[in-house]
Amino acid sequence: MPNRLITEDPHDESSTNENNSGDTTSPSVTYRSEEGPGATTDWKIIESRKQVPGRLHGERSAYEVANDKETRFGSPRNRNIAIVTVVALVALVAIYALFLRGGNKESTAINVNAEAAKDAEPGDEHGAGEAEEVKLSPEAIAAAGIEIEGVTQRPAVALIKVTGSVETNQQQTQQASPLVSGRVERVNVGQGDVVRAGAVLAIISSPEVAEMHGKLREAETRLRLAERTLQRVQRAENRVAAIQAKAKLDEAEATLRRTRRLIDLGAGAGKDLIAAEAAYKTAKAEYDYQNNISVNREVQQAQAEVETARVDAGHLRQSLQTLGDPVATNTRDEHTTNISLVALRAPVSGTVVERLVNAGAGIQAGTALFTIANISTVWVIANVPESQVGKIRVGTPAEVRSAALGTGAMAGRVNYIDPRLNEETRTARVRIEMANPGERLKAGMFVEVGFAAGTGGSSDQELVVPSAAVQRIENRSVVFVPKDDEAGAFEVREVELSGEIEGYHRVISGLKLGDKVVTKGSFTLKTQKLKGEMGEHGH
Template identity: 30%
Template sequence: MDARKPVEPEADSARAYFEETRERPRRSMLRLGILLSIVVAVVAAVAIWPQPVRDAAEKAVAIAQGFMPGKHEAEETPGDKPETKTANAGERVFRPTKEQRTALEIKPVAPGTFRPEYAAEGRIAINEDDNVPVTSPYSGRVTKVLARAGDDVKAGQVLLTIEASDMVQAQNDYQGALNGLNKAQALYKLEQNIASRQQELFQARATSLKDYEQAQNDIIAAQSDLKTAEASLQAVRNKLRLLGKTDDEITAFEKAGRMSAETEIRAPIAGTIVQRKVGVGQYISSSGDPLFVIGDLSTVWLIANVRESEVPKVRIGQEIDARIVGFPRTIFRAKISYVATSLDAATRRLGVRAELDNPDRSLKPEMFANFTITTGGDRFSPSIPSAAVVYEGEKAHVWVSRPDGAIEARDVKLGLTNGDNVQVVDGLKNGEEVVTRGAIFIDRAASGSNAS
């Protein structure tokens, strides 16, 4: 037989049929592999990718499943193609295939609790009603600093010592006042003796009335000088006390005639050192800034900065919840006790304040906090997941599942939010079923289909 002889037509048709039959499983496996790759990509996107990338990945799955037009759209059979039609004027109805419907998540509308509230940012601050700035009543050079920020101190505890220039002058003044007192005491005692002698002579008619009266006047003058000297000494003693000297040190100075030029500054109250602004060798003055700030951290202030648009809602007594980065599982709750009278010129925010108990002192001043301020009571309304809502400008709609298997678009009016749920003010009733996953893809598929 000639090898160049043409193949019979029947044999050629059989071969073509065989080749086509053999290629069908390969094409099916290829499509299945592509679909599995897309699903894996979507799972990874949902886990780690930002929302825009998730949308793109889910869009790819939607194309693969037939929610949106894709390159395989031409391969669909007429019976499997989803249908979108307008039942009435302005009404959109989508009829998904069985495969598409299994990819959707449909949940009933359930009653939910919503509270009118708004958010603000702010910080933790020391309770200024329970903190005291420590200043120096005199000028001098710091020789010792005995307390650090964060230390707990007792009332009267020494915080620092300084070599005060006022101390030398105070010592001289005290010495002069002490000498003046000793002199006044001696003079008064002398005048008492003279007056007593003059009285004896006058009674014996050995002296004149004039001399007797003069002696009485002299003792009165000496007594007045003594009181003045005592007052002067007390004034200088008080000055030494202000300079940090104790009564024991002052008494020792009276005996020894010497006193150290160093003086101590003590804590006026018990509490925690929340600020320290002084160091060894620093020269301080009586008119300078506070050296320490001592506060009682058993209570702290919550300072919230409210946006200008929310200012009309602010009231004293409103409940405020604070969430702090360092305590992610704890909500700190208090009530607004103070509202500022004006906005901050730089930030255009209104400061509000609440006092919070801090018994274990775990909250530290200047911690950042996010606040939620409640403006009213609980409201009970139909609730749906926010993922079910499709926005078109200022309008919103959801896809509602009907008993006949179709899904229709319905406009809704939304209200408050509570976590991932949103309040439905109008448009839905409890028990109606809405698409909570895949709504955006139904919306795009419906928009891309031809209405009949």
């Protein structure tokens, strides 16, 4: 059946005559398509019955529009085109929906995350969604030795930041110089070698050393002769006077015994006894005198010669030791021994940072041939402006960072402040002595230095967290916070830090006073988290 246009029911009480209301009204119009018995499709074009007053001239009412539609849809050909167009559009929409169905899941997930991020509370420091966490069993916690400390406060300090450079510790740096002139026979070390105190750095041939060795041999020969003479004198050989005196003494002693025996028998006189005793005493004194003259004089002379030779030899040995221990190429045959050689030894343990000589070179006494530095400790020289140097004292904590190393702050303390200013830069040299484990800091390296100076306000406080609690994961600083509601679970909390002083990091955000963090064992938790992430990526 052909489409036909029907208007609103003329008996509808809601209709208002245009002439009665004084307003322009337009009825609702229904376009009905009847394709068969009982099949009716209605399209309604409804416009407000109340037209805006003062409608512009030429503006069309809904009724007029409906009449136009009747004109357009009245033709069977136009109606068929409209129906085909509608069906085609419906089909295209259905196909497009099926095509995008697979992508809707990903879009939905992205939208959900976007909505979650949008809905997160402003100022939420840990981000939207579920917080990261690491879980350990009680056995793993015990094995890791987990220790927990709280976030604390301390008086606020201001960080004076300046630039500086690394220098060798001059108190642990020495030059090796020979005390004699000569020629270098051999060099045993190179630049960068690590040596111990006393190690032979080079062998030097010196005429002066050869001459001293000759004098030493002469002194040793004199010593041996003097010792032999002393032994001979002490044996009392060829002491004629002493022997004669001894004979007289023996004779006087025999006469004295005989006289006493006669007196005991009553055959002798007392005067004979007195004479015999006097003769004995005289002989005894003569013997003692002769013995002392002959023996003591020779012994004393021999002893003096021995002592002189011994002292001369000792002085020469000491001089050779001062010049450097003599090095013999063949100690068994003194005729083939090169007595001109002397060893130049390392004065301290450390690293050879300079080698200024090669084998065959002629050298003068006192010329520095090697520089050895103990770089287990180094100096950092900071250039502090005169406006800031007054805030720094000997003992002030300092932290040193190196962009070249890319490591965290290294702690040290000020041990010297130069009282003089550089007139051109108006800066003072402030020296920090630092431990250098692994010899990471190299002489000449540029560094950034921060000095912890008090802010001056007694009430100023700042949050700090132990440095042992902070770990770096994916270029962010994190700590591990134990969860109160789940044993063995630790929240991975991202924190913003500002500097490290005396084993503590200054906290900018991410933690509050009283929060608990893992200190000892935090690296174990970091490792566990990274393992978990690797497992997720593997799936």
